[in-house]
Amino acid sequence: MQFNPITIEEKWRKEWAKTNRWKVDLHNPRKPYYNLMMFPYPSAEGLHIGNVYAFTGSDIHGRFRRLQGNQVFEPIGFDAFGINTENFAIKSNVHPAPLTKKSIDNFREQLKKIGALFDWDFEIQTNDPMYYKWTQWLFLQLYKKGLAYRKKADVDWCSNCKTALAAEQVTAGKCERCDNAVVKKELEQWFLKITDYAEKLLKNLDTIDWSSDVKTVQKNWIGRSEGTEIEFPIVNSSLSIRTFTTRIDTIFGSTYVVLAPDHVLVEEFKERIINIDDVEKYQEETKEKTDLERSDLTREKTGVELRGIRAINPATKSEVPIWIADYILKGYGTGAIMAVPAHDSRDLEFAKKFGLPVREVIANETLCNSGKFNGMDSEEAKKKISEEIRAQSSVKYHLRDWLISRQRYWGPPIPIIYCDNCGIVPVPEEDLPVLLPDIEDFRPTGTDKSPLASVEKFVNTTCPVCKSSAKRETDVSDTFLDSSWYFLRHPSVGVSEKPFDPEITKTWLPVNMYIGGKEHSVRHLLYARFITMVLHDLGLIDFEEPFSVFRAHGLLIRNGAKISKSRGNIVSPDGYFAAYGADTIRVYLMFLGPFNQGGDWRDNGILGISRFIKRVWALGQSQKDASGSVSGKNDNGLEKIRHKAIARVTEDLEKLRYNTAISGLMEYTNSLGDNKEILRLVDIETLLVLLAPFAPHITEELWEQTGHKDSVHDQSWPVFDEALIKEKTITMPVQINGKVRATINVPSGTKEGEASSLALTQEQIQKWTEGKEIKKVVFVEDKLINFVI
Numbered sequence: 001m002q003f004n005p006i007t008i009e010e011k012w013r014k015e016w017a018k019t020n021r022w023k024v025d026l027h028n029p030r031k032p033y034y035n036l037m038m039f040p041y042p043s044a045e046g047l048h049i050g051n052v053y054a055f056t057g058s059d060i061h062g063r064f065r066r067l068q069g070n071q072v073f074e075p076i077g078f079d080a081f082g083i084n085t086e087n088f089a090i091k092s093n094v095h096p097a098p099l100t101k102k103s104i105d106n107f108r109e110q111l112k113k114i115g116a117l118f119d120w121d122f123e124i125q126t127n128d129p130m131y132y133k134w135t136q137w138l139f140l141q142l143y144k145k146g147l148a149y150r151k152k153a154d155v156d157w158c159s160n161c162k163t164a165l166a167a168e169q170v171t172a173g174k175c176e177r178c179d180n181a182v183v184k185k186e187l188e189q190w191f192l193k194i195t196d197y198a199e200k201l202l203k204n205l206d207t208i209d210w211s212s213d214v215k216t217v218q219k220n221w222i223g224r225s226e227g228t229e230i231e232f233p234i235v236n237s238s239l240s241i242r243t244f245t246t247r248i249d250t251i252f253g254s255t256y257v258v259l260a261p262d263h264v265l266v267e268e269f270k271e272r273i274i275n276i277d278d279v280e281k282y283q284e285e286t287k288e289k290t291d292l293e294r295s296d297l298t299r300e301k302t303g304v305e306l307r308g309i310r311a312i313n314p315a316t317k318s319e320v321p322i323w324i325a326d327y328i329l330k331g332y333g334t335g336a337i338m339a340v341p342a343h344d345s346r347d348l349e350f351a352k353k354f355g356l357p358v359r360e361v362i363a364n365e366t367l368c369n370s371g372k373f374n375g376m377d378s379e380e381a382k383k384k385i386s387e388e389i390r391a392q393s394s395v396k397y398h399l400r401d402w403l404i405s406r407q408r409y410w411g412p413p414i415p416i417i418y419c420d421n422c423g424i425v426p427v428p429e430e431d432l433p434v435l436l437p438d439i440e441d442f443r444p445t446g447t448d449k450s451p452l453a454s455v456e457k458f459v460n461t462t463c464p465v466c467k468s469s470a471k472r473e474t475d476v477s478d479t480f481l482d483s484s485w486y487f488l489r490h491p492s493v494g495v496s497e498k499p500f501d502p503e504i505t506k507t508w509l510p511v512n513m514y515i516g517g518k519e520h521s522v523r524h525l526l527y528a529r530f531i532t533m534v535l536h537d538l539g540l541i542d543f544e545e546p547f548s549v550f551r552a553h554g555l556l557i558r559n560g561a562k563i564s565k566s567r568g569n570i571v572s573p574d575g576y577f578a579a580y581g582a583d584t585i586r587v588y589l590m591f592l593g594p595f596n597q598g599g600d601w602r603d604n605g606i607l608g609i610s611r612f613i614k615r616v617w618a619l620g621q622s623q624k625d626a627s628g629s630v631s632g633k634n635d636n637g638l639e640k641i642r643h644k645a646i647a648r649v650t651e652d653l654e655k656l657r658y659n660t661a662i663s664g665l666m667e668y669t670n671s672l673g674d675n676k677e678i679l680r681l682v683d684i685e686t687l688l689v690l691l692a693p694f695a696p697h698i699t700e701e702l703w704e705q706t707g708h709k710d711s712v713h714d715q716s717w718p719v720f721d722e723a724l725i726k727e728k729t730i731t732m733p734v735q736i737n738g739k740v741r742a743t744i745n746v747p748s749g750t751k752e753g754e755a756s757s758l759a760l761t762q763e764q765i766q767k768w769t770e771g772k773e774i775k776k777v778v779f780v781e782d783k784l785i786n787f788v789i
């Protein structure tokens with residue numbers, strides 16, 4: 001039969017859809033295995049080859065586990081709310097609701113062609129009221145636990161996206177959505193107290209099997225720092241400055257104190273500060289700068305002394321000046337430091353510029369100029385000094401609370417009501433969802449209010465407590481809240497009275513294998529862990545970590561360059577699917593490089609894979625004609641080759657080393673081709689099962705054509721016999737002109753080239769061959785090697 005991948009794939013896709021082929025029994029599974037990939041944001045441009053890359057890698061894993069006897073639940077959905085979609089809607093002047101629907105419909109059709117195990121009955125759309133009802137419910141649980149709060153703060157603001165952002169959404173001082181430089185704006189916003197979980201988020205990293213670089217990124221983002229809090233009393237005042245230091249051992253060298261420019265004490269001492277005009281001017285200038293700029297070590301230090309007030313160093317008891325400087329951040333530690341110019345390079349630069357005293361307190365690794373602590377090493381001094389001056393040890397984190405309110409339209413309204421009598425009132429759970437009203441002008445206003453604020457029908461409501469007229473919160477929540485719990489919803493899609501069914505959740509979660517991009521290391525992956533911990537502490541689930549195993553996939557590039565819209569080198573999979581079929585594209589994508597490192601898509605590489613698939617097809621055809629199987633002792637090593645192939649592909653699949661697994665399959669296919677005349681059915685069967693996770697359609701077709709009534713996808717993963725694949729070692733005589741002069745140990749089957757190079761390194765042989773020309777090599781595999789000189 002002629003090979004026509006397009007018809008074959010269509011045939012099987014139809015068949016699978018008709019019988020809902022990949023459905024699993026969620027209530028009574030044999031060996032449940034939850035295989036999840038990060039769900040896509042349905043962009044209007046359609047599925048992108050990078051999505052196909054990630055999904056294929058994940059689906060191969062799911063199919064492999066399925067063949068190993070697991071019941072694999074592999075759902076898919078759409079992260080459909082959020083600024084991305086909304087920004088595109090603004091640009092193209094369409095409403096986000098119809099735009100999202102169109103994008104999802106398109107995505108779904110494209111996704112159906114990649115040959116994945118998706119069970120479409122469990123699809124999620126985060127913009128569906130049946131979904132966001134529970135996102136709002138989640139917010140209410142956090143609120144009731146004191147983990148959601150409203151606070152006025154200097155927040156990161158993107159004037160292009162016209163909204164506040166979370167710290168995690170600011171990369172190198174820029175908005176992660178649009179690359180616009182963010183500014184600070186003082187606004188009242190909703191925060192989730194992720195910092196309460198800093199310690200657990202850090203500690204639990206040791207208990208989960210995740211890509212190690214992602215763990216490191218999280219660890220650094222959480223940024224645990226062990227130090228000391230110590231008060232510097234202000235002269236002629238009952239107040240003091242609380243500083244945070246990791247180097248209390250250097251306190252005798254602290255010759256001045258520095259506050260963040262916006263530290264509350266500046267306001268407090270306004271009357272006593274002589275140069276308050278300069279100070280306020282400096283405060284204004286600081287507002288223009290991002291935290292990133294302020295922390296830049298290469299920037300020249302700036303600052304202003306608070307003239308009129310001084311502090312006392314509690315160790316030396318001497319008076320020291322107080323400064324403000326922008327390199328001290330309000331949000332970290334206590335927002336104030338004891339400066340030690342002799343031992344901190346930032347402080348030294350500052351001291352040099354402003355002529356402040358530098359006092360060395362550590363020399364030759366022990367303390368000096370430190371009174372009775374002289375001669376101690378730093379560790380001992382830290383303890384002793386802390387005791388002496390009653391300093392408190394303190395742990396600080398760089399992690400900030402998660403700012404979740406957005407002054408935008410396309411998201412779930414935050415379910416809060418403001419009442420003049422009752423204050424902040426959560427919407428009663430039975431009133432959820434608070435529906436996002438369908439409004440014409442969805443564009444962000446650029447003020448600190450969402451467009452919902454001008455929709456009177458939405459804003460005006462009655463207080464659930466006192467029944468007087470009240471107003472709704474008009475901000476919506478961040479998309480990352482939508483995606484922080486979707487893995488819990490998937491198996492419970494259709495459950496209407498709860499966000500997730502306790503029994504089903506117990507059966508299926510935590511997720512066994514989660515695959516996705518590294519770029520979400522500190523956003524989605526951190527938030528999802530936090531929300532899972534909260535739900536655990538609320539007694540709603542019995543695990544703290546959502547993803548037992550997480551593997552980050554690499555990035556797909558094209559012709560050596562990053563694939564991006566701005567470069568105009570976006571690859572749409574549609575044309576390739578239509579030309580080669582999904583199987584070839586799946587195998588090609590996975591062959592490009594190690595899955596965890598990514599690959600370089602080049603159109604001309606597809607042909608090689610296409611040829612490989614055709615060779616498999618031809619083998620299948622020849623097997624049909626051969627109609628039977630030769631077995632017996634003289635199998636020309638086929639049984640051993642078969643076991644070796646199983647061993648190699650199995651091991652590679654366990655480790656997601658898809659590219660080397662494919663090489664193994666290619667070699668196996670070639671070996672079978674070389675032995676066409678004596679092929680046994682089991683050889684072809686083995687090849688088809690091993691290849692099935694990669695190329696699900698063609699293997700199914702060949703399975704049928706080779707006389708099987710069942711499905712290749714319902715077979716058991718073949719096992720290999722350790723003894724069979726062990727190499728036998730041969731002790732091979734090495735001759736010079738026919739006389740044995742040495743022996744070498746080589747694995748059975750070693751070829752001439754290898755045997756000869758090994759033989760020529762033997763001392764006894766070198767004695768004979770040195771300075772001589774080797775005229776001829778006689779080699780008999782597994783028997784002998786003879787050099788004629």
Ligand code: ANZ
Pocket residue numbers: 225244245246247250327328329330331332333334335336337338339340343344396
């Ligand atoms: C005295 C000292 C002496 C310090 C020395 C360092 C070296 P990490 O590791 O990041 O926690 N610091 C404290 N709060 C700060 C703030 N809000 N903005 C900028 N810098 C701040 O760093 C802690 C150290 O960073 C603290 O220890 C403090 O400087 C500074 F030889 O205090 B140290």
Ligand code: ZN
Pocket residue numbers: 158159160161162175176177178179180
């Ligand atoms: Zn932006």
